[in-house]
Amino acid sequence: MISIRAASERDADDLPDVERSSGAIFREWPGLEWIAEDTVQSADQHRALIAQGVALVAEDEEAGAVGFLNGELTSDGLHIWQIAVHRDWQGQGIGRRLIAAGRQIAEERGAKALLLTTFRDVPWNEPYYQRLGFHTLAEGAITPRLLKVLENEGKAGIPVELRCAMVMPL
Numbered sequence: 001m002i003s004i005r006a007a008s009e010r011d012a013d014d015l016p017d018v019e020r021s022s023g024a025i026f027r028e029w030p031g032l033e034w035i036a037e038d039t040v041q042s043a044d045q046h047r048a049l050i051a052q053g054v055a056l057v058a059e060d061e062e063a064g065a066v067g068f069l070n071g072e073l074t075s076d077g078l079h080i081w082q083i084a085v086h087r088d089w090q091g092q093g094i095g096r097r098l099i100a101a102g103r104q105i106a107e108e109r110g111a112k113a114l115l116l117t118t119f120r121d122v123p124w125n126e127p128y129y130q131r132l133g134f135h136t137l138a139e140g141a142i143t144p145r146l147l148k149v150l151e152n153e154g155k156a157g158i159p160v161e162l163r164c165a166m167v168m169p170l
């Protein structure tokens, strides 16, 4: 049975492996296979978000941490930096539950939206988030902060034309 709970300092060392495993799904998407080998958030980055941001873990009673979501409250809402579910546990609604829990925290803290950047068209990215209630921002509607996020992704080697910014108003 899976429960969603706040991440704690003790989880930080386990979460990079969850994200590494999650990326294996990109081997199914021609052109983005390399994401499966891409760098993941470090344990220290997790520690920082656990201490200062919003950090949730999906935990199985036996397997331990099998998914996570983390983000930060920003001027335009709760920005989700990463959501990942271990490859063996995908497709069971855990991602959907993590987003719902993130949404609840965002609402409790008075945030006006959930925001993220993701890959266009990939079935478990843009169309998935659209099914969950996000919409893709048209170029002119992307806030300067989100534009900066996309720009930084480009500098990190992610082709910007494949990326989009999405929002779920709360």
Ligand SMILES: CC(C)(COP(=O)(O)OP(=O)(O)OC[C@H]1O[C@@H](n2cnc3c(N)ncnc32)[C@H](O)[C@@H]1OP(=O)(O)O)[C@@H](O)C(=O)NCCC(=O)NCCS
Pocket: 022, 023, 025, 028, 082, 083, 084, 085, 086, 089, 090, 091, 092, 093, 094, 095, 096, 097, 116, 117, 118, 119, 123, 124, 125, 128, 131
């Ligand atoms: C995105 C992610 C967190 C979703 O987690 P999850 O627990 O599998 O999510 P759910 O079970 O709630 O839903 C999975 C969705 O992906 C879709 N999906 C999964 N695998 C798919 C595939 N091979 N082909 C087509 N669609 C697929 C499912 O149809 C489902 O959508 P639906 O419920 O609307 O039908 C997970 O796929 C993941 O870790 N991916 C790798 C990391 C990543 O892409 N993170 C997001 C960065 S923005």
